[in-house]
Amino acid sequence: MIDDIAFWVSYLTNGKHLTWYASFQFTIFAALMGGSLAVVFGLLGATLKNSRFWPLRLVGTIYSSIVRGVPDVLFFLFFPLVFEQGVEWLVASQICTPEAIAAQTAAWPPCKEANWFLGTTEYLLLASVSLGIVYGAFATNVIHGALRSVPSGQLEAARAFGMSPGQVLWRIQIRQMWVYALPGLSNVWMLIVKATSLLSLLQIADIVLWADRLGAPNFLPAVGLVHEDWRWRYYLVLFVFYILVTWLSERAFEAIMRRAGKGILSEARV
Amino acid sequence: MKKIMLAAVAALALGGSAMAQESIRIATEGAYAPWNFLDDSGKPAGYEIELGNAICEKAGLTCEWIINDWDSIIPNLLAGNYDLIMAGMSITEERLQTIDFTQNYFPPDPSKFVATTGTEIDFAALSGKRIGVQGGTIQAAYAAEHFAADNTVVTFATADQAMADLAAGNLDTILADGAYLEPVVTASGGAIEFIGDEILIGEGVGGGLRKDDPELKAKLDETLTALKADGTVDALIAKWFDGHGPYFSE
Numbered sequence: 001m002i003d004d005i006a007f008w009v010s011y012l013t014n015g016k017h018l019t020w021y022a023s024f025q026f027t028i029f030a031a032l033m034g035g036s037l038a039v040v041f042g043l044l045g046a047t048l049k050n051s052r053f054w055p056l057r058l059v060g061t062i063y064s065s066i067v068r069g070v071p072d073v074l075f076f077l078f079f080p081l082v083f084e085q086g087v088e089w090l091v092a093s094q095i096c097t098p099e100a101i102a103a104q105t106a107a108w109p110p111c112k113e114a115n116w117f118l119g120t121t122e123y124l125l126l127a128s129v130s131l132g133i134v135y136g137a138f139a140t141n142v143i144h145g146a147l148r149s150v151p152s153g154q155l156e157a158a159r160a161f162g163m164s165p166g167q168v169l170w171r172i173q174i175r176q177m178w179v180y181a182l183p184g185l186s187n188v189w190m191l192i193v194k195a196t197s198l199l200s201l202l203q204i205a206d207i208v209l210w211a212d213r214l215g216a217p218n219f220l221p222a223v224g225l226v227h228e229d230w231r232w233r234y235y236l237v238l239f240v241f242y243i244l245v246t247w248l249s250e251r252a253f254e255a256i257m258r259r260a261g262k263g264i265l266s267e268a269r270v
Numbered sequence: 271m272k273k274i275m276l277a278a279v280a281a282l283a284l285g286g287s288a289m290a291q292e293s294i295r296i297a298t299e300g301a302y303a304p305w306n307f308l309d310d311s312g313k314p315a316g317y318e319i320e321l322g323n324a325i326c327e328k329a330g331l332t333c334e335w336i337i338n339d340w341d342s343i344i345p346n347l348l349a350g351n352y353d354l355i356m357a358g359m360s361i362t363e364e365r366l367q368t369i370d371f372t373q374n375y376f377p378p379d380p381s382k383f384v385a386t387t388g389t390e391i392d393f394a395a396l397s398g399k400r401i402g403v404q405g406g407t408i409q410a411a412y413a414a415e416h417f418a419a420d421n422t423v424v425t426f427a428t429a430d431q432a433m434a435d436l437a438a439g440n441l442d443t444i445l446a447d448g449a450y451l452e453p454v455v456t457a458s459g460g461a462i463e464f465i466g467d468e469i470l471i472g473e474g475v476g477g478g479l480r481k482d483d484p485e486l487k488a489k490l491d492e493t494l495t496a497l498k499a500d501g502t503v504d505a506l507i508a509k510w511f512d513g514h515g516p517y518f519s520e
Contacts, residue, residue: 015311103482106348112482115350203339213301213308216430217437219457222510223303224310226457229434 011225020210024241026124027196027207031245034131034192039185041136043174046143060140067137072195075134080118080126080202088114123202135192142184146177178260186253193245197238211238293332294486295352296322300337301428304453304510305358305376305475308337317510318356321375324502329493341406341427344369347478353486354479358447360408360472370481372490374474375503377516381409382448383466384455386436391443393466400424402432402441408471409445436462445469449511456512 011017048060067075085108092114100111109115118126150173158172199206215231218224298306300314309315314335326333336352347355347369361371385391391399397420403410405425413423424441426432429450435441443465444451455462479487497503504517 015313016308019312106350106480108349112350117351203342205337216301216428217434218303218430219433219454220303221457223307223315229437231434 014224016210016214016224019205020207020214023205023207023210026120026199026204030124030128030131030196030199031193033125033128034135034196035189037129037132038135038139038188038192041132042139042143042185042188045136045140046147047169049140049144050147060144064137064140064144067134068141070134072131072134073198073201076127076130076195076198076201079130079133080123083126084116084118085109088116091116120204123204124199127199127202127204131192131195135188135195138188138191139185142188143177143181146179146181146184147173149180150176176264179257179264182253182257182260186249189249189253190246193242193249197242207238207241211235292330293334294326294354295334295336296354296356297336297338297343297347297352298322298355299340299343299357299428301340301430302358302450305450306356317376317506318358320510321497321503321506322354322356324497324506325490325493328497329489331489339427340404344478347480350480353483354477354490356477358450358475359478360447361474361476362408362411362472364411365478370479370483370487371476372479372487373494374476375494376449376475376507377518378470378472378474379447379449379516380468380470381412381445382451382464382468383443383445384436384451384462385443385465386439387460387463389442389465391465396421399442400440402426402435402444404429404432404446407446409447412469412471413445449514449516452514453512 045060045063048056049064051057051060070078088109092110095113096111100113104111154172154176155168158168163171196206197208200209200212211234212231215229215234217229218226220226298314298318300306300308302316304316306314306316306318314337319335322333322335325331338346338352340357343355343357343359344365346352355369358376359365359371361374365371383391383393396417399417399421401413401417401421402424403413403426405427410423410425417423424432424435426435429446432441432444432446433454436444448468451464455464477490479490494503498518501519504519507515507517
């Protein structure tokens with residue numbers, strides 16, 4: 001019995017498992033970073049959509065309708081690749097000599113010196129930006145609607161006090177719209193959390209990839225503990241993790257909601 | 271100002287490629303025991319890792335290991351993300367059209383079929399079977415050419431996933447490298463057995479290189495010749511493949 005416990009403790013704390021536990025940081029980072037960027041893109045998109053200058057309004061509308069329609073997996077693969085090759089193209093136009101281009105055998109990049117090697121950090125940032133762009137489009141819609149829900153009397157009163165349009169937007173409209181936006185934003189946040197399970201698509205050794213590796217059946221004592229297909233056990237741990245994150249998020253949003261609604265508009269706090 | 275910056279960038283780039291002579295990046299899959307796998311500490315280990323480190327030591331190179339998925343391992347070599355592939359990759363005509371290989375460091379080894387014990391398959395008239403292979407391997411190409419018309423060829427991202435599906439009863443048989451299957455069959459305690467004939471495909475396993483890297487190829491070939499001559503390679507094969515061989519000295 002004691003031996004069993006000692007065995008499992010040492011198995012679950014071997015380097016492979018410790019790497020797995022450490023890889024949760026990638027998921028958490030991508031969610032927080034992606035979430036923050038989504039709010040920034042959302043505010044930007046909603047402001048564009050509300051603009052009185054029609055080309056800006058068009059940009060905002062195109063952004064929110066097109067990006068919302070593209071599957072997140074597709075965008076996740078598309079954006080980092082386009083960004084990488086775009087940077088390589090720019091660098092290549094600066095540093096590639098004709099000889100280097102002639103000597104290059106691969107189709108891309110134009111010359112070897114222009115190759116940009118993406119590691120985990122770069123991919124993680126690109127993944128977060130992708131999440132931010134995709135879910136920023138949803139946030140745009142949420143915030144756009146919320147901005148319009150702020151009673152026009154509030155804005156008129158502010159203007160009557162002599163506030164500039166910028167002050168009205170920032171101090172009155174955006175300050176008050178959170179109460180209307182938060183329920184929708186909490187939905188967007190949950191979608192972002194779910195989408196973090198895609199990180200392994202970008203060669204990030206994340207929690208899903210490690211669960212796959214650890215759960216795969218092993219037949220060779222030289223490799224480690226011999227076991228059959230254990231993937232469902234590891235996936236179950238991920239289930240529990242995501243449910244825990246959901247629960248924590250709900251608590252957090254309730255608290256934020258109470259704070260955002262303080263002193264304003266009791267009818268919005270349903 | 272712009273000129274100066276360009277010169278600085280160029281110097282960096284040139285300096286980088288000059289330094290690449292001394293340090294190389296080697297890609298492996300990390301999911302093909304005993305060739306390459308991740309050990310309990312989560313680091314790459316196995317026959318190719320030990321051989322690769324021996325080559326680097328002998329040739330005076332600093333080597334860094336990179337884990338890359340099998341299906342993108344050749345494109346990422348061509349893009350320049352690393353300089354060498356050591357991932358149980360067989361030397362074939364098809365691959366030689368896109369990349370170069372070092373001389374082989376594992377002799378030609380027959381591919382074999384495995385099935386769960388007691389399965390009977392008529393290989394003379396093979397039809398209606400589900401045959402598992404790892405995608406992008408010599409076996410996948412062989413199966414697509416010879417079996418795809420009358421059977422279902424199922425491709426997997428890793429060999430381990432194919433084994434898991436065979437154990438789960440989703441496949442009738444798997445075609446894979448004999449030296450990969452050998453220890454699996456032994457360790458399965460009779461649950462999995464060899465079946466049918468052996469098929470000889472490929473010219474042994476070698477290190478994959480870009481075609482524009484002849485200097486590295488020459489250096490690695492020279493080192494491999496030396497390591498084969500002094501018995502290092504055979505000793506490593508004996509160590510990692512349960513004393514089975516095949517060996518170079520025979």
